[in-house]
Amino acid sequence: xxxxxxxxxxxxxxxxxxxxxxxxxxxxxxxxxxxxxxxxxxxxxxxxxxxxxxxxxxxxxxxxxxxxxxxxxxxxxxxxxxxxxxxxxxxxxxxxxxxxxxxxxxxxxxxxxxxxxxxxxxxxxxxxxxxxxxxxxxxxxxxxxxxxxxxxxxxxxxxxxxxxxxxxxxxxxxxxxxxxxxxxxxxxxxxxxxxxxxxxxxxxxxxxxxxxxxxxxxxxxxxxxxxxxxxxxxxxxxxxxxxxxxxxxxxxxxxxxxxxxxxxxxxxxxxxxxxxxxxxxxxxxxxxxxxxxxxxxxxxxxxxxxxxxxxxxxxxxxxxxxxxxxxxxxxxxxxxxxxxxxxxxxxxxxxxxxxxxxxxxxxxxxxxxxxxxxxxxxx
Ligand code: NAD
Ligand code: ZN
Numbered sequence: 001x002x003x004x005x006x007x008x009x010x011x012x013x014x015x016x017x018x019x020x021x022x023x024x025x026x027x028x029x030x031x032x033x034x035x036x037x038x039x040x041x042x043x044x045x046x047x048x049x050x051x052x053x054x055x056x057x058x059x060x061x062x063x064x065x066x067x068x069x070x071x072x073x074x075x076x077x078x079x080x081x082x083x084x085x086x087x088x089x090x091x092x093x094x095x096x097x098x099x100x101x102x103x104x105x106x107x108x109x110x111x112x113x114x115x116x117x118x119x120x121x122x123x124x125x126x127x128x129x130x131x132x133x134x135x136x137x138x139x140x141x142x143x144x145x146x147x148x149x150x151x152x153x154x155x156x157x158x159x160x161x162x163x164x165x166x167x168x169x170x171x172x173x174x175x176x177x178x179x180x181x182x183x184x185x186x187x188x189x190x191x192x193x194x195x196x197x198x199x200x201x202x203x204x205x206x207x208x209x210x211x212x213x214x215x216x217x218x219x220x221x222x223x224x225x226x227x228x229x230x231x232x233x234x235x236x237x238x239x240x241x242x243x244x245x246x247x248x249x250x251x252x253x254x255x256x257x258x259x260x261x262x263x264x265x266x267x268x269x270x271x272x273x274x275x276x277x278x279x280x281x282x283x284x285x286x287x288x289x290x291x292x293x294x295x296x297x298x299x300x301x302x303x304x305x306x307x308x309x310x311x312x313x314x315x316x317x318x319x320x321x322x323x324x325x326x327x328x329x330x331x332x333x334x335x336x337x338x339x340x341x342x343x344x345x346x347x348x349x350x351x352x353x354x355x356x357x358x359x360x361x362x363x364x365x366x367x368x369x370x371x372x373x374x375x376x377x378x379x
Contacts, residue, residue, distance in 0.1 A: 003132030009047030020136035025072035028140035030064035049302035059131030060086035082144035085327030088116030091142030102324035154346035166192025172296035172321035173250035178203035184281035186214035190254035194222035236287040247290030255281035256299030297322035351375035
C-alpha cells in the first residue's frame with residue numbers, strides 16, 4: 001500500500017509499505033478515506049520527539065471504512081464508515097472508566113507517560129498511523145465511532161483531534177461568565193479553542209499568533225480579537241494594559257514546543273532567536289494570567305528540557321491544567337454542535353492533497369506557506 005514514510009527531520013515521503021494485518025482478536029483494519037496532518041506531526045517532523053523511528057508512518061487524525069475485523073470485535077462490521085479518535089485506549093482500565101482515555105493504562109507506551117497514539121513515535125506506543133491507505137486499529141470496539149449519515153466527512157475527520165482538543169483546552173480553562181480568555185496559537189487547535197470559549201461563557205476572546213492569514217481567519221471564524229506578537233515588546237505587560245492591569249482570567253497554550261530558529265520574538269521584553277523546543281507560548285500563558293487565574297495547556301512538548309516559570313505560577317496562585325485530549329468523551333456534544341449549525345469545523349481545511357504528495361503537504365504546513373491552516377491527505 002502507499003503510505004507516508006518518515007526518513008529524518010524535515011524529510012518524509014510517500015512510499016510502498018506492507019499492508020497492516022490483524023494482530024490481536026480485538027483489532028480492525030480500516031481503509032483510510034481522509035487523513036489530516038496535525039501540528040503534533042510537526043513536532044515529529046522537526047525532530048523534537050524522542051524515539052521517532054525511521055520508516056514509521058505518522059497520522060493520528062483519520063476517517064475510513066472498516067475493511068476487516070478480528071474475531072473478538074462486536075461493535076463494528078465490515079463496511080462501517082468510522083472516525084477514529086487519535087487516542088488508542090482499552091476502554092476498561094482505571095483511567096478509561098473515568099473517561100481519561102488519553103491516559104489509558106493498558107496501552108504500551110514508554111514510561112506510561114501517555115496512552116497510545118497512532119503514528120506518534122515509540123514514546124506513544126510505536127503504532128503506525130493513518131497517513132496511509134490502510135491502518136491497524138487496536139481495541140476496535142472502543143475507539144472508532146460510526147459516522148452519522150448527515151455528518152460531512154471533513155467535519156468527521158476534524159472530530160478525531162483538532163476540534164475536541166480545542167474544546168478540551170477551553171474546558172480545562174474552567175471559563176466563567178464574562179471571563180477574558182487569551183489563546184496562544186491560531187492553528188487548528190487554537191482556532192477551535194477560541195470558538196469553544198464563547199460557548200462556555202467567555203466575555204472576551206483574544207488570539208495571539210504571528211502568521212497574518214491565520215490571524216485574519218480566526219478573527220472571522222471565532223469572532224475574536226487578535227494580536228500579532230511581532231508588534232508586541234512585552235506580552236505580559238501588553239495583556240495587562242488591555243485588561244485593566246489585571247491580566248487574563250484564562251490563558252490557553254495551543255502552541256507547544258517550537259522548531260529551531262522559527263522566528264525571533266520576546267519572552268521578557270527581549271528579542272531573541274528561538275531554540276528547538278522552546279516554550280515561549282507557555283511562558284506567556286503563565287505570565288499573562290491574572291493572579292488566581294487559570295492556565296490550560298494542550299500544546300505538546302516533545303523534548304524533556306522545557307524550563308517552566310513555575311515560580312511565577314506559584315506566586316500568582318494559578319491553576320494549571322493540561323492533558324492530551326480524551327477525544328471520545330467530547331464526541332456526542334461536539335457532533336450536536338455541528339448538527340445544530342453552531343460550528344462548521346471543515347471551514348479550516350485549506351488543502352486537500354493526494355497521499356502521493358505528502359512531502360509537499362508537510363512542507364507547506366510546517367513553513368506556513370500558501371495560506372495553509374489544515375491540510376488533509378486523500379489516499
Ligand atoms: P499549528 O502548528 O498549526 O499551530 C500552531 C500555531 O502557533 C501557529 O500558527 C504558530 O504560528 C503559532 N505560534 C508559534 N509560536 C507562538 C507563540 N509564541 N505565541 C503564539 N502563537 C505561536 O498546530 P495545531 O495543529 O494548531 O496544534 C497546536 C498545538 O497543539 C501543537 O503543539 C500540537 O502538538 C498540540 N496538540 C495537542 C493535542 C492534545 O491532545 N493535547 C492535540 C492536538 C494538537
Ligand atoms: Zn493531531
